[in-house]
Structures are given as structure tokens and as C-alpha cells.
Amino acid sequence: MYNSFAPYEQDFRDWWQSRAYPDVSPLTRDFLLHLTRPDAPRRLWRHQEEAVMRAVYAYELLQWRELLLNIVTGGGKTAVMGAIVAWLKVCHDLHKFLLLCPNTIVRDRLEDDFRDARVFRDFGFLPPGTQHYANQLTLHVMQPGEGPQGIRDSGVVLGNIQQLYQSNISGQRNLAVLMNADEKIAVFNDEAHNTPAAEYDNTLFALKQISRFRLDTTATPDRADGKAPDSKMIFEYGIADAQAEVPPIIKSVVVYQPKLASVELTYTNPATGERRTVDEMDEEFERIEKGLSSTQWVTDPDPMRKQIDIALDRLNEQRRRANSLARGAYKPILFVVAITIKDAEQARDMLEKEFHLKTLLVTEQSDEREREAARRLGKPGSPYEAVVSVLMLREGWDVPAVSVILLLRKFALR
Known part of the structure; x- marks a missing residue:
């Protein structure tokens, strides 16, 4: 998949390394200084910080709304998502965040991190004076057969993308609640290479009408049907990068193929x-x-x-x-x-x-x-x-x- 960020690499490096973050809003500058403070209760890995910085740069300086982070499995995509949710909440007055995933295993792990605003509290993402926002980032997990009230009432909505498909009554109802709300939303599409289907594309197209920001995260951006996601890839952090860290972020992989x-x-x-x-x-x-x-x-x-x-x-x-x-x-x-x-x-x-x-x-x-x-x-x-x-x-x-x-x-x- 083409790296759309390549022409802006040097400008971004200069912007990031300056630590002054020119040309962003004052709220964003203060948020980034808070995010990178040395006394944070839990620090982001360097590549996680870079992923957040690239998203901020792409959104505020390049005016891109649909972004993709290509981060190796095990590279901490959830913390990156949490940091970006906090930034959009604090700096861009967004109050509804839709987290989409391809299967129940991924959903359960995201639920563990976002339940009770855990990811925001563990990393201290919310700056002083905004910690009360954690109470507005309550989590609703879409469940089969449940009504849509939780979608209306919660700041963070988590579910499988199939739960918004128009081929079933429940999906029609869930999507209608989002589409008819007065507020714009941010969409986080985890494992964005997965679930290729006409309804998948149609659902993302519908959400585009009400979203001010979309972030796709994946370790394999080329979809199973051979197509690439329609978002702009701004960051690549692969297996070799993760294993080169000291200590390595992911385990070394040994492939054993018996020939007998x-x-x-x-x-x-x-x-x-x-x-x-x-x-x-x-x-x-x-x-x-x-x-x-x-x-x-x-x-x-x-x-x-x-x-x-x-x-x-x-x-x-x-x-x-x-x-x-x-x-x-x-x-x-x-x-x-x-x-x-x-x-x-x-x-x-x-x-x-x-x-x-x-x-x-x-x-x-x-x-x-x-x-x-x-x-x-x-x-x-x-x-x-x-x-x-x-x-x-x-x-x-x-x-x-x-x-x-x-x-x-x-x-x-x-």
C-alpha cells in the first residue's frame, strides 16, 4: 500500500523534533506537551508517540480526515487509539467515538482497555482540568438484540462492523441512530484490512457523512480481497522495527516446517x-x-x-x-x-x-x-x-x- 505521508516526512520530522509543534491549535500544542511529559504514569513507546504525532500533523496541518496506521501486531495500537480519542475530545470538541473491529476476540480486548476509561487513566492522557472527561467517555458495547439507547448515551461505542450492516434490522437501527444524531463522530476501524465485502464498504461510506475523523489501524493493510483501504497510510512500523527495539517489543518468530x-x-x-x-x-x-x-x-x-x-x-x-x-x-x-x-x-x-x-x-x-x-x-x-x-x-x-x-x-x- 502506498505511503501517502512520504512527501511530508522531512517537514514532519522537523516539526516533531522541535517540540514546539508550530502551526497547530494552542489546545493541541498543550495536549502534546502533556502527552510527552516525562512524569506520565505510563509512557508511550516511541513509535506509539510518533503514530499519534503523525495523526495530529496529518489532520491539523494537511487537513486529511481519513488516516491509516500500519503497526505490527503486538505494537500497541490500542494505546495509540486511546491517545487520539483523548486529543479529539480535548482539542476538537468531539464527543462520540465509534470503535469498529472484525471479530469478538478483538472486541473483547478493546473492551478491557476502554471499560471504565481504563486506557485514559492508565496513561494519564487527559490534561489537568479535563480529567472529568473520563466520565463522558463511558463505553457501550453493541450486543445482538439490544436496543440502541446505549449508542445514544455513551461517549465510546464498540462493536463489530457487521452490527451496522443494512442487511439486518438490528444493523439498520444501529446505523440510523448514529446517522440521525446531532453530533459528528470519530471512527476507529481496528484491523481495517479485514472483513472485505460490499456491505463493509457501504457502511464506511455511510459513516463518512457523519464523521469528522477516521483512523484505520492494521498490521496488514492490503485487504483479503486484494484491495487497499481507502484511507491514507501515514505510518509504517513493521516486524523488523519492533524486533530491533531494545528490548524487542515482539517475540522473534521461528518457523518450523517438518518436511517428512x-x-x-x-x-x-x-x-x-x-x-x-x-x-x-x-x-x-x-x-x-x-x-x-x-x-x-x-x-x-x-x-x-x-x-x-x-x-x-x-x-x-x-x-x-x-x-x-x-x-x-x-x-x-x-x-x-x-x-x-x-x-x-x-x-x-x-x-x-x-x-x-x-x-x-x-x-x-x-x-x-x-x-x-x-x-x-x-x-x-x-x-x-x-x-x-x-x-x-x-x-x-x-x-x-x-x-x-x-x-x-x-x-x-x-
């Missing part, structure tokens, strides 16, 4: 009995990822068993490393990426019955109890040693405890 034919993945369609090798599944994988296939392919038990056995060897290595280097600060977790819900159920059953690992299955159909367990993975008191999900490797699993990932599919398509 005996562990090659094969799949069976239980409805027809058809069997395919992993190399024959490329087209089907693409259809599954795009939501175009309802076929419940499952990995054959023998190669699944062998792949799990290899993954558990790696997990034991990570356990030893956690004990010796991290002194038991976290419990390494095995994360299994299945291709369908039936496939995920089979993997969970095998992990529990044959390998005796306490395993959590998390899908879009998971109930609140299971989602709460997912939020607590790797924390003290969590009983789970493995988690199985469906095609959800990229969003919502950027947590330190996930130490080994087993893909029941190809690492990459052709």
Missing part, C-alpha cells in the same frame, strides 16, 4: 468422503477465508496427531525458556489454527483426550464464559495450556503467552 511426508496434512470432507492433500486445498482455503464455503473440511486424525506431537515438543522448549529466562512470569500457550469449526472441535478433543492438555475452543459462536476465559489466557489462575480457533491467527491473539502456533493448513497460499 508422514506428517503432511491431509483433509476429508465428511459429507462426501472426498480426501485432499494440503497442496490440493489452496482454492478451498481461499474460499473459506472469504466466507464463501460452508463445507466443513477436517484434518485427518493421523497427520493432526503427528503435527500436535511436534508442536508440543516446541511448547516444552518454550516452557523451559519461560522458567529459566522469564522466571515463570507467564505460562506458554499452544495456539492451534483450524480451518473450520468441525476441524477445531476435533483438534480440541484430541488435545484433551490424547495429550491431556486443558484446551479452550474459541470461535465466533463462543459464549461470554468462553470469551472471558480467552481474555485470561496465560494469566495467573488460567487453567488452559492450549487454545484452538478458526482462521483467527492475525487478530486478537497478540499476547505474550501465545508461544507456539500450529497451523492446520499451509503457512502461505500460492
